[in-house]
Amino acid sequence: MSLDRLKERLEAGTIPLRENEPLAGHCTFKIGGPARLFVMPQDEAQLCGAVSLCREESVPYYLLGNGSNILFGDGGWGGAVVDISALHGAVEQEGCLLRAGAGVLLSVLCKSALHAGLTGLEFAYGIPGTVGGAVYMNAGAYGGEMKDVLARVRYLTREGEICCAEAVELDLSYRHSVFEENGGCILSAEFRLQPGDPKEIQARMEDLMGRRRDKQPLDQPSAGSTFKRPAGAFAGALIEQCGLRGYRRGGAAISEKHCGFVVNLGGASCEDVLKLCEEVSSIVEEKTGFKLEKEIRVVEG
Numbered sequence: 001m002s003l004d005r006l007k008e009r010l011e012a013g014t015i016p017l018r019e020n021e022p023l024a025g026h027c028t029f030k031i032g033g034p035a036r037l038f039v040m041p042q043d044e045a046q047l048c049g050a051v052s053l054c055r056e057e058s059v060p061y062y063l064l065g066n067g068s069n070i071l072f073g074d075g076g077w078g079g080a081v082v083d084i085s086a087l088h089g090a091v092e093q094e095g096c097l098l099r100a101g102a103g104v105l106l107s108v109l110c111k112s113a114l115h116a117g118l119t120g121l122e123f124a125y126g127i128p129g130t131v132g133g134a135v136y137m138n139a140g141a142y143g144g145e146m147k148d149v150l151a152r153v154r155y156l157t158r159e160g161e162i163c164c165a166e167a168v169e170l171d172l173s174y175r176h177s178v179f180e181e182n183g184g185c186i187l188s189a190e191f192r193l194q195p196g197d198p199k200e201i202q203a204r205m206e207d208l209m210g211r212r213r214d215k216q217p218l219d220q221p222s223a224g225s226t227f228k229r230p231a232g233a234f235a236g237a238l239i240e241q242c243g244l245r246g247y248r249r250g251g252a253a254i255s256e257k258h259c260g261f262v263v264n265l266g267g268a269s270c271e272d273v274l275k276l277c278e279e280v281s282s283i284v285e286e287k288t289g290f291k292l293e294k295e296i297r298v299v300e301g
Contacts, residue, residue: 003036006057006080015050016040023072023081026064028128029296030221030264031273032072035081042086044101044187051185052160054080062299063185065103065130069137069223073300074270084132087187093118096193097151102132102186106139109191110205119196120149122204126212128224132186136179137297138172142208147172151192158183175228175295217255221264223296226277230290236260239280242287249276262296274298 010017017039023032037059041047054061060079064070087103091112098118100109110125123144127134135153138146150167157163163184171178179186212218227235239245239259247254251268253276255261262273281292 001059001079002057003059003079006053006059007037009053009057010037010039010050013046013049013053015046016042021081023067023076026081026083027067027070027072027223028221029067029071029223029268029273031074031268031270032299033074033076035077035079037080039080039082040086041082041084044087047082047084047087047185047187048156048160048162050080050082051156054082055158055160060301063132065133066105066128068128069133069139069296071223071270071273071296071298073298075300077299077301079301085130087132096195098191098193099188100131100191101188102130102135104131105129106131106134113191113193114198114201114205117196117198117201118193119201120144120193121191122201122208125205126209131189135170135186135189136177137175138177139175142211145172145174149191149193151190153189154187155179156185156187162187215258217257217261217263220255221268222255222261225260225295226262227260227281227292228295230292233288233290234260235292238284238288238290238292242280242283244280244283247276247280249273249279252276254280270298270300 017037020034021038022034024030039050041050062081064081064083084103087101089101092099093116106124106127106129110121113121123142127139134146152166154164236259244254245259246256250272251265252272253265255263285291
């Protein structure tokens, strides 16, 4: 691994970067040590170039979107974090298809669907992520998932080739896609929607956003739902049933507002969150028989 050589080659390619960038400022949990290199490609060509250079120099890299489902380690990341947030551009419409870059925020995509009079994405309004991250983990809420509307994806393979794949080829299941295994870098995605009444679409979006505000701790740093939904139950309900509302370890706590969320009360560390999750999972399994699995992605290295 040659970080110095990678830095030189990125700079030679005029790809913006920072050294020892604190990752706490790049995720909704507000937790995480520094990234040795924080790379900020400004377009798709620079993204593909940055990823290729990381591979050529054998530097581990992590592709970062909005950082809304991530817990970075206290020691940070010893390789390169590649920020794709600049890869947004305009959302393109072609009939009932919407095409968006990986860095487009879901809120922007949903509003584009609304303005086009297309229905199907209302469930995603309020999910604090990007198109790339949502496809990667098959994000979902309120009975909908990305797999319900995803048509196809353009991505950069591990070998550096740009490919297209239909949604049916992506092994989309609960909080999972093939990209977790194949090392592909999502570049853009297309969504197949249906014509709808803009007033009804907007009413549905506002209703779901209202439910989020009422039930979720949106005023505190978190990474969204902390645990996956176990078969036959709901994580938040199980945690509450075990009397763990407000349960705390260091600066991390089970939300007083919604037991399915771990929140950063201020100054929480990655270790605080992981210890809290371990203890809560152990108590829930002992008392209910259900084993909770983390939904948040822990990124350390």
